[in-house]
Amino acid sequence: MEFKLKIWRQKNASVKGKFENYTLKDVSAEMSFLQMLDYLNQQIIESGGEPVHFEHDCREGICGSCGLYINGRPHGPITHTTTCELHMREFKDHTTIVIEPWRSKAFPVIKDLVVDRSAFEKVIQAGGFVNANTGSTQEANNIPINKKISDRAFDAAVCIGCGACVAACKNSSAMLFVSAKVSQYALMPQGKVEAKERVENMVAKMDEVGFGFCSNTYACEYDCPKGISVEFIAQMNREFFSAKVCKSKK
Amino acid sequence: MIKLDSKIPKGPIADKWSNYKTSLRLVSPANKKKLDIIVVGSGLSGASSASALGELGYNVKVFCFQDSPRRAHSVAAQGGINAAKNYKNDGDSVHRLFYDMIKGGDFRAREANVYRASEVSNYVIDHFTALGVPFARDYGGMLDTRSFGGVQVSRTFYAKGQTGQQCLLGTYSSLSRQIAKGTVKMYERRDMLDVVIIDGKARGIITRNLLTGETERHSAHAVVLATGGYGTVFYLSTLALGSNASAAWAAHKKGALFANPSFIQIHPTSIPVLNDYQSKLTLMSESLRNDGRVWVPKEKDEKRHPNQIPEAERDYYLERRYPAFGNLVPRDVASRAAKERCDAGYGVGDTGLSVYLDFKDAINKQGKKAIEDKYGNLFEMYLKITGINPYEEPMRIYPAGHYTMGGLWVDYNLMTTIPGLYSVGESNFSDHGANRLGASSLMQCSGDGYFILPYTISDYLADEIRTPLIRTDHDEFDKAEKAAKERIDRLMAVNGKQTVTSFHKRLGKILWDHCGMVRTEEGLKKGIEMIDQLEDEFWKEVKVPATAGEYNQELEKAIRVADFFEVGRLMCQDALDRNESCGAHFREEFQTEQGEAKRNDAEYAHVSAYEYTGNRQREILHKEPLVFENVELKERSYK
Numbered sequence: 089m090e091f092k093l094k095i096w097r098q099k100n101a102s103v104k105g106k107f108e109n110y111t112l113k114d115v116s117a118e119m120s121f122l123q124m125l126d127y128l129n130q131q132i133i134e135s136g137g138e139p140v141h142f143e144h145d146c147r148e149g150i151c152g153s154c155g156l157y158i159n160g161r162p163h164g165p166i167t168h169t170t171t172c173e174l175h176m177r178e179f180k181d182h183t184t185i186v187i188e189p190w191r192s193k194a195f196p197v198i199k200d201l202v203v204d205r206s207a208f209e210k211v212i213q214a215g216g217f218v219n220a221n222t223g224s225t226q227e228a229n230n231i232p233i234n235k236k237i238s239d240r241a242f243d244a245a246v247c248i249g250c251g252a253c254v255a256a257c258k259n260s261s262a263m264l265f266v267s268a269k270v271s272q273y274a275l276m277p278q279g280k281v282e283a284k285e286r287v288e289n290m291v292a293k294m295d296e297v298g299f300g301f302c303s304n305t306y307a308c309e310y311d312c313p314k315g316i317s318v319e320f321i322a323q324m325n326r327e328f329f330s331a332k333v334c335k336s337k338k
Numbered sequence: 339m340i341k342l343d344s345k346i347p348k349g350p351i352a353d354k355w356s357n358y359k360t361s362l363r364l365v366s367p368a369n370k371k372k373l374d375i376i377v378v379g380s381g382l383s384g385a386s387s388a389s390a391l392g393e394l395g396y397n398v399k400v401f402c403f404q405d406s407p408r409r410a411h412s413v414a415a416q417g418g419i420n421a422a423k424n425y426k427n428d429g430d431s432v433h434r435l436f437y438d439m440i441k442g443g444d445f446r447a448r449e450a451n452v453y454r455a456s457e458v459s460n461y462v463i464d465h466f467t468a469l470g471v472p473f474a475r476d477y478g479g480m481l482d483t484r485s486f487g488g489v490q491v492s493r494t495f496y497a498k499g500q501t502g503q504q505c506l507l508g509t510y511s512s513l514s515r516q517i518a519k520g521t522v523k524m525y526e527r528r529d530m531l532d533v534v535i536i537d538g539k540a541r542g543i544i545t546r547n548l549l550t551g552e553t554e555r556h557s558a559h560a561v562v563l564a565t566g567g568y569g570t571v572f573y574l575s576t577l578a579l580g581s582n583a584s585a586a587w588a589a590h591k592k593g594a595l596f597a598n599p600s601f602i603q604i605h606p607t608s609i610p611v612l613n614d615y616q617s618k619l620t621l622m623s624e625s626l627r628n629d630g631r632v633w634v635p636k637e638k639d640e641k642r643h644p645n646q647i648p649e650a651e652r653d654y655y656l657e658r659r660y661p662a663f664g665n666l667v668p669r670d671v672a673s674r675a676a677k678e679r680c681d682a683g684y685g686v687g688d689t690g691l692s693v694y695l696d697f698k699d700a701i702n703k704q705g706k707k708a709i710e711d712k713y714g715n716l717f718e719m720y721l722k723i724t725g726i727n728p729y730e731e732p733m734r735i736y737p738a739g740h741y742t743m744g745g746l747w748v749d750y751n752l753m754t755t756i757p758g759l760y761s762v763g764e765s766n767f768s769d770h771g772a773n774r775l776g777a778s779s780l781m782q783c784s785g786d787g788y789f790i791l792p793y794t795i796s797d798y799l800a801d802e803i804r805t806p807l808i809r810t811d812h813d814e815f816d817k818a819e820k821a822a823k824e825r826i827d828r829l830m831a832v833n834g835k836q837t838v839t840s841f842h843k844r845l846g847k848i849l850w851d852h853c854g855m856v857r858t859e860e861g862l863k864k865g866i867e868m869i870d871q872l873e874d875e876f877w878k879e880v881k882v883p884a885t886a887g888e889y890n891q892e893l894e895k896a897i898r899v900a901d902f903f904e905v906g907r908l909m910c911q912d913a914l915d916r917n918e919s920c921g922a923h924f925r926e927e928f929q930t931e932q933g934e935a936k937r938n939d940a941e942y943a944h945v946s947a948y949e950y951t952g953n954r955q956r957e958i959l960h961k962e963p964l965v966f967e968n969v970e971l972k973e974r975s976y977k
Contacts, residue, residue, distance in 0.1 A: 100889070119615050122617065123615045126617055126839070127615055130840075133837050134835070134837065136883075138884050139883060139891070139892060145411070146413065146579075147618045148414060148618070148620045149719065150413050150414050151409040151411070151413050152408070153409050205406065209406055213517050213518040214518070217469070217511035217514055219515065220468040221393050222389070222390045222393055228466075228467040228481055229425065233479050234475075238472050241470075242472040242504070245504060245507065249408055272470065272472065276470050276472065278468055278470045
């Protein structure tokens, strides 16, 4: 296979970036997308250039490091697939592939295709946990949890923190990411104790670090590699509303 | 002269830890605030150590190379986490988990450490549950378990095929909580280049800020390495591409002994190599062997589609060779059996280097829905990578480099041979002997961090309460930083023609061929020679583009690969020194008539701990004898 690649190159955060064009020959359909980039980088290095920087680590769709905006979609054309799980057999031979970093005010570009996602860390630190100290806990089976509820919490907890939801959203909203964490804990008895404070703190932090508002386009769900449902956004809205109402009664 | 003292407490095995814990000295809350602890690595063992120590009130600094602690490779563990809860009423107990691990490790682990890991396993499950980890449950709302290789009870807790992710995110949540409280300061995107030793004690580290390229100095009263395994030495492995040995190796060069480097687990069920550009191998969880049946055709060079091969013409070789455990034999046994069939010409796929893992019977019996519930994400992952639907035809699998049982030597306190330098999780050697049983890695990592290290480190720090803040302008910091910078300059100055990755691939191939699933004296000697040659070539020919003073991913790789040459050589040396077969270490010269590993307990019932004496110098071998008082040493049989 042969591809024309249009790749965003930017030396660092303080200079302007631009698209560079590359032609890559002898690409095998079996290659993963990142292996294709490895192959390109090998050729760039051998010809004395500077390789394209991109983030990746586990290369099996679970660490959430990779995240490229490919042909206008986060993680490329295949639904429920991270960039590292994407394979070249999904692309038509002799076409152009456009590769960009996530574009969001809250995720500034660091270099080439690498962005700074530390805004997510700040949101989690604002309340994405249960306040339980090591050693203070009870026997695990003393907390029976209905299987359906536990499975539902799991469906929210599979978020890999890649940022595709933000990249997909025209408002750069992080509602899907935040709601997945809020819902996981709001559903389970362990997290219910602090559910109200949690949702208020996490939502406030989400606004503070520069994520936009949600206008219900559902692009986030469509492009989430783990298929996290927008129903969790609805759940978070309920939690948030109930937290506010309870507070005003006080 | 280093003298190994394992510091195993006296007394009956079941009482050792509880008695010892009460004898350990404490540090008062007021003094904890004055003590700094560095934790390198943010995976399950690092994040659990850091959060537990932060909760206690110490000042903790955590370092990771990723952009977030949530990305550490513990996240990719799939199948489960063991605990001796006996929820299934199937006869499990702390002692049985301990015995299974000792036997599974082919009697090459320290009894006292393994017993303790088994003992704290139940607290780990309690703690994760309290943190909101959504483990699988049954319809009554209780926690569910499943079986794993090498055991006959059902003690593995799980969250679909994403148990590692859920446990890591639970630990990450407790770490984030401490970061918010200010007890933990997080340093992302840092590589540790060296450990700084002042007056014989670990007092800090030198790091490289990966975004700016600057070297930095960080000081502390104690340093904890939670840096994972070195399986990426094979280039192709199930590990994340960033996983590396460099921090542990830096500690080794500074005097920490490295134990059992040749004990590397080759995992039997990975997706096979599909093309020359492959950058990693993806694991298919061992839990699949609960329901999947492993087979190859009875005829060589079988060309038919697997679904067209009738039952009578299939060789379910694990069930045939090991009727008692069948498809659930331990990993080392399953891997060698697959290699044996493929080498004999029965392998399938284009390369002949794979075997089938078939779910047809399980789907017929339990229904597709039940299989999807248990393994849905794994089947999906397989489909994405190979384009083949495992609900309709068997998976193809082959062994791949996975987990390193070897690592930094630690005593019962998890302290290395450098005072004040600790090692937890996969980066130490302590609990898995010559072969790790499935689902015991998440268990050990979190046990080490949450329930063991916080106790043992306080005993050491009790002597440090009068030590003021460690200053980073000390001569030793100067020296260490200068040496680290010089090494980077040397790498940049080579300016050759070949990429770092091309060297890493070649090194991996040498080790896979000569120090992989089957080893011979001749092959290992050859391997060492080849590594020497390749290392020479690397330092003459490697090309690291751009500069050291900026974000430079190629330089990060180059530093890691430069260390892998030395690690690989020590692996081969250790495999040569150990003239027996045990667990994952299989020397062709030492096998039973049935082709099983043949141990030599009279001469090799010991931990081999190596002391660094300079690159290319023969390392000094120290032996820690293994004393078995609670189990009987016998041939490990799964027949």
